[in-house]
Amino acid sequence: MLGGVKLEAGSRVGDTDGMAPTHTDSEVVLNGLDFLERAVADLGQTPPDVKDATLHLFSAIEVLIKAGLIREHWTLVAVKSDGATQAKYDSGDLQTVDPMSAIKRLRDVLGIAVSVQREKDVDAVRMLRNRIAHFAMIGVAPASAAPLLGRGFDFAWWFLGTHIRPGASASDVHAIDNVMADVAVAASKISALVSERMGALEPELSVLEWALNCPRCSQSALCEGAEGPPVCKFCFWSVSGEExxxxxxxxxxxxxxxLTFKDGGDWPIIDCVAGGDAALVEGVEVVRSVTAGRKGNDYMACFTCGLFEQGAHIERCERCGYACGAAICESCVDYLMAD
Incomplete structure (x- = not known):
């Protein structure tokens, strides 16, 4: 039983009497991404357009939260399940919950752990949005609004990366990743967004054994993933393999x-000693670590299996140049023995 609607065996989430609603969580997510992209673009202007950024950011937060509820069942966004019909939902005539009530449902119904601090951050953006909507920018200093928007962005980015992207369809993940890539690059150039997000991540970053600079957002937050390749805690970048x-x-x-190949140098990507894929990078630069002295480029990391080892380089075969960890590789030994 979800939101007062019983799901029959074999029915899909979002179905009622075997009929899927016209508006799916996918469409809602894309709408939220559009608002988020606009908010970051507003803040990236010179000077920043705080008014539009606030309106767009709060819309993004509201829409993404509701997308999370809709993914479970569309009735979860209704103020009251009694009288909530699919026809009203499809036509946009359904009265939906406010964002703060929606956060409560994320906790109580879906079991999503939204911290008290993150809830306060959303509420702060809500109050700023209401003030700006009713009184424009009267009494609102852009400098004081920037940290609030930074924390609101952190919530939207966190929720998108940890609760919307996981479980999305392959096509939705592709669309989400495309927008996230653009937004991450733009956001990384806005100090208020970077400082607030990195501040929120500090408890996690401070205990990392190693972190590298992310190639997408340039933040020192690329670290060991749960399994497989490294993942950036700031922007969620994680690309497996040689790519x-x-x-x-x-x-x-x-x-x-x-330039490396033109000048006859050694390309620092070799076959992984553990997995075999050409995804082991020699000389990765550790920029932060909980272990004293563990910084610099005397390390290797695999972007397929996640292997991380000390040692900037693996010895190459003197005859063919293959990185094999020995003066001469097995292939060259076999070739020479055959002669």
Whole structure:
């Protein structure tokens, strides 16, 4: 039983009597992403357009929260389940809950742990939005609004990355990632957004064994993933395999593949000693660590299996140049023995 509507065995979330609602959580998510993208663009102007940024950011937060509820069942966004019909939902005539009540439902119905601080951050943006909507910017100093918007952005980004993207369809993930990539790059250039998000992440970042600079957002938040390749805690960037390794080397280390091969140098991406994929980067630069002295580029990291080892380089075969960890590789030994 969800929101007063019983789901029959075999029915899909969002179905009522076998009929899917016209407006799915996917459409709502894309709408929220549009608002979020506009909010960041507003803040990126010179001077920042705090008024429109506030209106767009709060709309993004509200829409994304409701998308989380709709994914479970559309009736969860209704103020009252009694009288809530699919026809009203599809036509946009359904009275929906306010964002603060929606957060309570995220906790009570879906079991999503929204911290008290994050709830306060959303409420602060709500109050700022109401003040601006009713009185324009009278009495609102842009400098004082920036931290509030930064914390609101942190909530939207956190909820999007941890509760909306996971579980989305492949096509939705692709669309979400495209927008997140653009927003992350834009947001990384806005100090208020960066400082508030990094501040919120500090308890997690402060205990990391290692963190690298992210190739997408440039923040020192790229770290060990739950499984597989590294993941950025700031912008959720995580690209597996050679593609991720290439992007890290080019963007974070500033090493050009064109110039490296043109000048006859050694490209720092080799076959992983654990998994075999060409995704092990030599000389990754650790920029922060809970372990004293563990900084610098005397490390290797695999962007497929997540292997992280000390040692900037693996010994290469003197004959063919293959990174094998020995003076001569097995292939060359076999070739020479055959002669």
């Amino acid at each position: 991720g390794a290439d992007e890290y080397v080019e963007e974070s280390l500033g090493i050009s593949s064109y």
